[in-house]
Amino acid sequence: MSRTILIVEDEAAIADSIAYALRTDGFTPVHVGLGEQALAAMRVPAGPVPELVVLDVGLPDMNGFEVCRQLRQFSNVPVIFLTARSDEIDRIVGLEIGADDYVTKPFSPRELVARIRVVLRRLTALAPPAAAPARFELRQNEARVVFCGQPLDLTRYEYLLLKTLLEHPSHVLSRAQLMDRVWADAPETLDRTVDAHVKSLRAKLRLIDPASDPIQTHRGMGYSLAPA
Numbered sequence: 001m002s003r004t005i006l007i008v009e010d011e012a013a014i015a016d017s018i019a020y021a022l023r024t025d026g027f028t029p030v031h032v033g034l035g036e037q038a039l040a041a042m043r044v045p046a047g048p049v050p051e052l053v054v055l056d057v058g059l060p061d062m063n064g065f066e067v068c069r070q071l072r073q074f075s076n077v078p079v080i081f082l083t084a085r086s087d088e089i090d091r092i093v094g095l096e097i098g099a100d101d102y103v104t105k106p107f108s109p110r111e112l113v114a115r116i117r118v119v120l121r122r123l124t125a126l127a128p129p130a131a132a133p134a135r136f137e138l139r140q141n142e143a144r145v146v147f148c149g150q151p152l153d154l155t156r157y158e159y160l161l162l163k164t165l166l167e168h169p170s171h172v173l174s175r176a177q178l179m180d181r182v183w184a185d186a187p188e189t190l191d192r193t194v195d196a197h198v199k200s201l202r203a204k205l206r207l208i209d210p211a212s213d214p215i216q217t218h219r220g221m222g223y224s225l226a227p228a
Contacts (some may be wrong), residue, residue: 002028005116006050008067009082010060014105020111027116035062043184044160050077050139052116055099057083059110065097071218072098077121081114090171092193107222111223135214138166150208157182158204161197165225198223 007023009015010033019029030050032038042050053071055101068079078100087102100119103112135144145152145162154162161180164173173181175194183193198215205212214226 002026003120004030004050006041006053008035008040008064009033009056011056014082017109018112021032021051022115022116025113027113033060035064035067038067039070042071042077043181052078052080052094052120054080054082054112054116057081059083062160068099071120074177078123080115080119082107096214096222114134119228135212138163147205148208152204152208154201154204158197158201161194162201165223169225172218172222172224194223210224
């Protein structure tokens with residue numbers, strides 16, 4: 001399966017050259033030109049979740065460093081910075097806030113793709129085994145979750161909520177964190193919406209396995225998904 005790379009670059013010519021090099025090397029590029037668009041694309045992906053972000057430092061709406069800081073609040077996706085500046089302090093700042101590499105313009109798109117492959121190989125080698133419950137199967141390309149071998153009939157937000165819990169097994173996620181990740185495009189939504197969707201998810205899981213209750217409530221803290 002082709003791996004998706006998010007390009008965050010406001011200069012169309014540069015973005016096009018990166019996208020061409022990525023496609024030639026078997027990747028699927030997705031391009032946005034603003035920092036806010038990048039954060040939205042990572043919170044609620046329209047398709048497969050990007051496996052790496054190529055992030056320009058000098059964006060029109062917000063500094064690339066700030067985009068990375070906000071991204072690190074909800075995602076550990078690898079980031080490679082692009083910048084027209086070569087100052088050592090900028091490289092240090094970029095790496096300290098969570099970047100995996102730093103490329104100075106002008107650059108060779110083919111070299112950038114090679115760096116992307118190195119970062120992805122390194123992270124794959126370090127990644128621990130997936131800890132998501134074996135009863136669940138997350139099919140992101142289909143926007144579907146299978147439970148105990150049966151596909152779940154989920155609404156959009158039920159799917160995104162369960163997907164978020166599956167991606168963080170055993171982690172307690174607060175209502176605020178879930179609102180930020182699942183309902184990012186609906187800021188007027190109330191906190192109690194999370195509770196209502198958890199209730200409906202539990203009901204649908206019990207239709208398949210009446211004895212099952214994998215979504216755990218942590219009073220005053222939030223929700224988590226049992227690891228087994």
